[in-house]
Amino acid sequence: MQHIRDIIAAKQAAGKPAISFEFFPFKTDKGEQTFFTKTLPALKELNPDYCSVTYGAGGSTRDKTLEIVERIQNEFGIPTMAHLTCVCSTREQIGAVLDEAQSRGISNILALRGDPPDGGEWTATEGGFEYSYQLVEFIRSRGGFSIGCAGFPEGHIASEDKATDWKYLKGKFDAGADFALSQLFFDNADFLEFTRHLREDLGAEQPIVPGIIPILSGAQIKRFTAMCGARLPEPLLESLERLGDDDEATMEFGIDYATRQCEELLAKGVPGLHFYTLNKAGPTGRIVRNLGLA
Numbered sequence: 001m002q003h004i005r006d007i008i009a010a011k012q013a014a015g016k017p018a019i020s021f022e023f024f025p026f027k028t029d030k031g032e033q034t035f036f037t038k039t040l041p042a043l044k045e046l047n048p049d050y051c052s053v054t055y056g057a058g059g060s061t062r063d064k065t066l067e068i069v070e071r072i073q074n075e076f077g078i079p080t081m082a083h084l085t086c087v088c089s090t091r092e093q094i095g096a097v098l099d100e101a102q103s104r105g106i107s108n109i110l111a112l113r114g115d116p117p118d119g120g121e122w123t124a125t126e127g128g129f130e131y132s133y134q135l136v137e138f139i140r141s142r143g144g145f146s147i148g149c150a151g152f153p154e155g156h157i158a159s160e161d162k163a164t165d166w167k168y169l170k171g172k173f174d175a176g177a178d179f180a181l182s183q184l185f186f187d188n189a190d191f192l193e194f195t196r197h198l199r200e201d202l203g204a205e206q207p208i209v210p211g212i213i214p215i216l217s218g219a220q221i222k223r224f225t226a227m228c229g230a231r232l233p234e235p236l237l238e239s240l241e242r243l244g245d246d247d248e249a250t251m252e253f254g255i256d257y258a259t260r261q262c263e264e265l266l267a268k269g270v271p272g273l274h275f276y277t278l279n280k281a282g283p284t285g286r287i288v289r290n291l292g293l294a
Contacts, residue, residue, distance in 0.1 A: 002079045003146035004108045005178035006153075007049050008207050008271055018049040018209070018272030019293055023279055025053065025064040035279060042281035044076055046294045049272070052110055052148075055083035062097060070104040081148060082106050085114025086135050090127035095134070098142060110148040111135045111177065112253070133168070133175040140176030149173075151180035151208055153194040159230030166194065170202040179207040181274045184224070185232045186257075188264050207271040212262060214275070214283035215240070215254025217247040253282050259290040266291070 011018040021043055026032040030102055053068045065082050072080045083095065101109065113132040116123065124130035129138065132149060140146050149172040155162030169180060185191055191210050198204040215221045218240040225232055232240070236257070243250045262273055273293075275284045288294050 001073050001105060001107055002050075003178075004079060004081055004148060005146040007079060008179055008209070011049060012207070012271055013254070017266060017270060017293070019046070019288060020050045020052065020210075020272060020274045021048050021277050021284060022052045022054065022274060023068070023277060025068060026279070031279070036075070039264060039277075039279060039281045040072065040076060040193050043277070044078065046285060048077040048078060048173065050108070050277050052081040052108075052274075053082060055085050055112070055114070066097075066101055066104055066106065068108050069101075073105060079108060080106070080108050081108035081146075083110045083112060084135070084139075085112045086124070086129040086132065087114035087116060088125055088128075090125060090130070091138065092127070094128070094138065095142075095226060098139065098145070102144060107144060108146045108148070109139055110181065111139055111172075112150055131168075135173045136172050136175040136177050144274040149177040150183065151194065151198075152183045152229075153185045153190040153210075154183070154229065154231055156183075162194075163197070164243070166197055170198060170204050173204050173206045175186050177206065179209065179271075181209050182211045183228055184211050184230055184276060186236055186247060186261070187231065188261060188268075190231070191265070192268060204253050209272040209274045210265055210270055211274045212258055212287075213278070214251070214258050214287060216251050216280070216283065217280065218243060218245070219249055221254075251283060255286050255290070258283075258287050262287065262291055 008018045026035060051072055053065050055062065055065050069080045069082045072078055077291060084097060097137055111132055129135050136147055136149060139145050150170045155165040159165035195208050198208060239253060243253060277284045
């Protein structure tokens with residue numbers, strides 16, 4: 001299966017954005033059946049360039065993540081990246097995950113520090129890694145993988161300030177990461193300042209792909225942003241307050257907002273768009289079609 005670094009490079013050479021979708025492991029058998037029989041077939045019609053599958057807190061979905069990635073690749077022919085975190089894992093355990101990934105034909109890894117499963121303070125596992133750049137170095141030393149990492153346009157929620165956090169991303173690139181996917185954001189100025197600083201001030205050359213999430217409900221997006229530290233700009237927040245608990249109207253507003261956000265980003269020359277689908281085909285599909293990228 002193709003390496004994602006090569007997919008992004010080929011799309012850039014052709015003057016086109018790489019379109020990708022992110023999914024999370026299912027909690028029920030019904031959810032899994034719906035995903036593989038309805039959600040993914042609908043999204044495959046959009047011809048995505050690649051997909052990614054998240055990794056549960058504390059590695060709780062390790063086997064399921066690899067299983068889903070393998071199935072998407074084998075049954076749908078879409079290159080897919082497995083998320084991998086440092087949480088609750090020794091070097092040997094992470095090595096075993098990478099061995100299993102290779103045995104399943106998985107050659108793309110998103111290397112993350114990860115969040116503690118109990119929501120408490122981060123503590124490195126004895127015999128494991130404390131920082132994501134160390135995980136990147138470890139994966140690179142083994143060879144055979146294209147490695148992605150995470151970037152935070154507004155700075156990581158646990159970082160002292162965004163400029164310091166952006167230096168950490170440069171460190172991940174220096175350790176061997178091929179590209180970065182950004183945390184969700186709602187003000188393009190934040191992403192553009194972030195990428196300008198990485199390029200002009202820190203000298204990073206690797207692709208940085210913006211992460212886009214369709215707003216489906218006001219309560220949900222407020223919860224998400226509180227968890228990850230992303231900011232809801234005041235005009236956006238005011239619109240969500242006016243819409244209140246009308247989730248259908250909020251979803252329509254969210255699709256329009258994300259479409260306009262993506263239009264501006266594409267005009268600025270971003271290398272791709274990475275959609276946090278929330279395992280739903282409809283909103284993401286409509287945004288991609290609005291952009292004429294299906």
